[in-house]
Amino acid sequence: MRKIMIPLIALAVAAVLSSCGKGGGSTIKIGVLYNLTGAQASLDGPSANGAKLAAKEINAAGGVLGKKIQLVSYDGKSDAETIGKAAAKLVDSDKVVAMLGFSDTDMVMAAAPIAAKAGIMFVTSGATSPKLPGQVPDYLFLACFGDNVQAAAAAEYAYGELKGKTAYILIDKGMEYTMLLGKYFKERYTELGGKVVLEDFYQTGDKDYSAQITKLKAQKKAPDLLFISSGPDDVGTIVKQFRDGGVKQPIFGGDGYDTPLLVQVAGAGANDIYFTTHSLMDAAAGSDAAKKFIAAYQAEYKAAPENAFAGLGYDTVKLIVDSIARAKSTDPKAIREALQTTSALPGVTGSITFQPGNPIPQKGVALIKVEDGKLSLASEKAPEKVPAP
Amino acid sequence: MKFPAKGKLVYAAAGAALLAFAALVVAGGSGYAERIFIGLAISIVLAEALNLFNGFTGLFSLGHVGFMAIGAYASAILTLPLQAKASNLPDLPAWLAQVQLPFLPAALVGALVATLVAALVGVPLMRLTGPYVSVATMGFLVITQVVLANWDSMTRGARTFAGVQSLTTPVNAWIWAAVAVYLVLRIKNSSFGRSMRASRDNEIAAESIGTNVVGQRLIAFCMSAFLTAIGGALWAHFICAFSPKSFYFSQTFSVITMVVVGGLGSILGSVVGVLFVTVLSEILRYLEGGFSLGPLAVPPVYGASQVIMAIVLVLVIVYRPTGIMGESDSGLASLGKALGRRMGAGGANK
Numbered sequence: 001m002r003k004i005m006i007p008l009i010a011l012a013v014a015a016v017l018s019s020c021g022k023g024g025g026s027t028i029k030i031g032v033l034y035n036l037t038g039a040q041a042s043l044d045g046p047s048a049n050g051a052k053l054a055a056k057e058i059n060a061a062g063g064v065l066g067k068k069i070q071l072v073s074y075d076g077k078s079d080a081e082t083i084g085k086a087a088a089k090l091v092d093s094d095k096v097v098a099m100l101g102f103s104d105t106d107m108v109m110a111a112a113p114i115a116a117k118a119g120i121m122f123v124t125s126g127a128t129s130p131k132l133p134g135q136v137p138d139y140l141f142l143a144c145f146g147d148n149v150q151a152a153a154a155a156e157y158a159y160g161e162l163k164g165k166t167a168y169i170l171i172d173k174g175m176e177y178t179m180l181l182g183k184y185f186k187e188r189y190t191e192l193g194g195k196v197v198l199e200d201f202y203q204t205g206d207k208d209y210s211a212q213i214t215k216l217k218a219q220k221k222a223p224d225l226l227f228i229s230s231g232p233d234d235v236g237t238i239v240k241q242f243r244d245g246g247v248k249q250p251i252f253g254g255d256g257y258d259t260p261l262l263v264q265v266a267g268a269g270a271n272d273i274y275f276t277t278h279s280l281m282d283a284a285a286g287s288d289a290a291k292k293f294i295a296a297y298q299a300e301y302k303a304a305p306e307n308a309f310a311g312l313g314y315d316t317v318k319l320i321v322d323s324i325a326r327a328k329s330t331d332p333k334a335i336r337e338a339l340q341t342t343s344a345l346p347g348v349t350g351s352i353t354f355q356p357g358n359p360i361p362q363k364g365v366a367l368i369k370v371e372d373g374k375l376s377l378a379s380e381k382a383p384e385k386v387p388a389p
Numbered sequence: 390m391k392f393p394a395k396g397k398l399v400y401a402a403a404g405a406a407l408l409a410f411a412a413l414v415v416a417g418g419s420g421y422a423e424r425i426f427i428g429l430a431i432s433i434v435l436a437e438a439l440n441l442f443n444g445f446t447g448l449f450s451l452g453h454v455g456f457m458a459i460g461a462y463a464s465a466i467l468t469l470p471l472q473a474k475a476s477n478l479p480d481l482p483a484w485l486a487q488v489q490l491p492f493l494p495a496a497l498v499g500a501l502v503a504t505l506v507a508a509l510v511g512v513p514l515m516r517l518t519g520p521y522v523s524v525a526t527m528g529f530l531v532i533t534q535v536v537l538a539n540w541d542s543m544t545r546g547a548r549t550f551a552g553v554q555s556l557t558t559p560v561n562a563w564i565w566a567a568v569a570v571y572l573v574l575r576i577k578n579s580s581f582g583r584s585m586r587a588s589r590d591n592e593i594a595a596e597s598i599g600t601n602v603v604g605q606r607l608i609a610f611c612m613s614a615f616l617t618a619i620g621g622a623l624w625a626h627f628i629c630a631f632s633p634k635s636f637y638f639s640q641t642f643s644v645i646t647m648v649v650v651g652g653l654g655s656i657l658g659s660v661v662g663v664l665f666v667t668v669l670s671e672i673l674r675y676l677e678g679g680f681s682l683g684p685l686a687v688p689p690v691y692g693a694s695q696v697i698m699a700i701v702l703v704l705v706i707v708y709r710p711t712g713i714m715g716e717s718d719s720g721l722a723s724l725g726k727a728l729g730r731r732m733g734a735g736g737a738n739k
Contacts, residue, residue: 036691075677075691079639080549080630082674085424092420106549110630113551118420135552174538174547203538203547 027070028330031090033101033111038078039233042259043103046306047125050313053300064325072096080110087111091118097330100316103309105129105176112136119332125316126309129180130389133359141339141359143316150276151184152383153365154252159192164224166195168216171229174204181254182229187387197223209238213245227252236265243269258307263373273370278308278349280366280377293348311348410668413675429667430562431623436647436659437569438616444654446606447589452526453617455533456503458636460618461625462544463499465553473552480542492556496622500615507614515606537633551630557623569616574656650705652712661713673697
């Protein structure tokens with residue numbers, strides 16, 4: 001055994017030492033942090049792929065400011081300690097000029113303060129909490145809409161188009177994202193005149209929802225629709241159990257539903273589901289930008305983009321590079337100024353504009369309907385009124 | 390000087406690994422190096438605290454990370470600025486919402502709370518033996534987890550507790566590491582420590598000469614909880630964003646690995662164990678991102694580092710069940726002897 005261990009260790013040492021001295025000054029380094037393993041992987045994996053694709057396209061077109069861009073990417077493992085270490089490494093060792101990543105609010109909070117302390121911008125591709133910029137002032141931008149926007153869009157469609165006058169709300173109390181989403185939906189829905197019949201909770205990772213289903217069915221008056229605020233890992237299980245339990249009403253949700261796991265796990269139960277997300281990744285029904293992206297993604301990864309988060313990763317890299325180009329410099333402060341003045345930048349997930357002083361872009365919401373496992377666009381517009389963060 | 394392992398090759402391998410680690414740290418930049426440095430100190434506090442109980446009493450606790458959680462949350466809540474308290478913890482009881490303490494008092498309060506809990510929990514638990522203690526302490530860990538994940542008003546439930554002030558510095562972390570090592574060293578060589586180790590080796594014989602075995606175990610449990618909670622407070626103000634999940638099985642196995650690989654019952658062993666696990670996991674974390682060795686390019690295999698770490702742990706246990714340093718601190722003692730000899734005729738007789 002010892003005879004194998006020694007050469008193995010020597011190999012490891014050689015690998016480390018040989019790759020350590022790499023990194024010329026001739027590329028612009030952008031830090032990329034995604035959870036490629038763990039509970040967030042179904043959202044972050046496609047995002048990371050989208051980001052890599054964008055970098056490849058940009059470099060093929062000559063890069064920016066005469067240099068190629070280099071994505072320095074680490075796996076956050078859906079764990080706060082790993083994320084913190086990776087962020088510190090990106091700032092100190094890799095000396096990135098900007099950072100991007102994550103589709104979840106809690107994950108962003110593990111990394112963004114470290115970047116902010118060093119004066120480096122963090123642009124999150126998929127974390128949608130409108131409270132985020134308040135927690136990391138000046139150095140945190142979103143490339144996606146806020147939860148208040150998507151919840152309002154869902155509420156307006158549910159009450160307006162679907163004419164659902166009463167609702168049941170189920171919220172995952174283990175994530176900041178789901179708590180906020182549920183809160184904003186309730187606010188907008190009741191403002192429109194809807195009535196919440198029952199509000200219930202569960203914990204992230206719960207495998208059995210029979211208690212919640214029983215409580216719902218015990219209600220004297222069945223609600224017209226359900227709003228289930230869930231993350232990507234649990235949504236399939238929840239939908240399956242509710243449908244199997246005899247709950248037939250339409251189910252509404254947020255972009256946490258935008259994962260292949262929904263149809264995979266829920267199977268036949270993936271019917272009459274509506275969720276808001278950043279765009280519809282459909283080669284036939286999507287926008288022109290989406291179609292082009294889907295074709296490029298397919299060519300690169302031999303598979304269609306799994307969800308809108310792939311498009312978000314792609315758009316975020318393009319957003320940062322666009323800011324670098326307009327700033328004509330890689331100085332983090334200049335990048336920040338340029339980012340703040342981004343206006344009508346076209347993207348796969350919609351066009352990005354930042355109003356002065358607001359790090360959350362105004363973007364339209366795609367409302368997707370799932371019927372017998374097939375996704376289609378039910379509506380695409382911005383909500384009329386949005387709850388305050 | 391008596392070396393713990395024979396064979397120059399093993400030392401060459403260890404030296405090479407340390408070299409690789411040093412290269413990584415130097416290339417990583419000052420912020421990364423500082424994070425590794427602080428992480429080492431915190432791990433030493435946690436490992437020595439666990440060693441104090443698991444190593445000296447012969448009972449194997451699986452629940453100490455529960456005390457780490459209590460120390461972390463209590464101190465984080467106490468040091469949180471009033472404005473952050475109002476926005477992150479709006480339902481905090483009024484008396485707590487007005488309080489903001491500096492790091493040291495907050496950490497000490499957290500450690501005291503953990504010690505109180507340890508005393509409460511320890512009274513029934515210390516009467517158990519063998520695997521029953523392990524299972525019971527694991528039960529304690531699960532209970533802590535559930536309480537933290539559901540006490541929304543105090544802990545934000547299962548959501549991330551972010552915005553904790555970064556108050557852990559290399560200085561205070563290493564001061565606590567030195568305190569932990571010194572405390573455990575003094576306890577080990579005190580009559581209390583010897584009598585505890587005697588009860589571990591032969592409980593019936595120890596009881597027959599009048600040793601209050603259960604009482605001693607309880608004291609060790611409480612002291613160990615105090616130190617673990619301090620480690621938790623240090624960790625909380627280092628990572629600055631955590632949730633109850635951070636204090637569950639993953640962290641438990643991480644600390645246990647460090648203690649067991651280093652040598653249960655050996656103070657130097659805990660330090661060596663911490664170094665071993667940290668060096669190995671940083672090297673593996675770097676390698677799993679993909680690397681190139683001349684013409685050979687290895688693609689990234691995320692998750693490989695945890696698998697390899699587990700394999701290495703199994704190998705160490707199989708080939709060296711008592712850990713790298715064994716149970717003794719003979720390395721430390723003979724080092725002391727050698728130093729004493731070098732200093733001349735006045736060298737201490739150990």
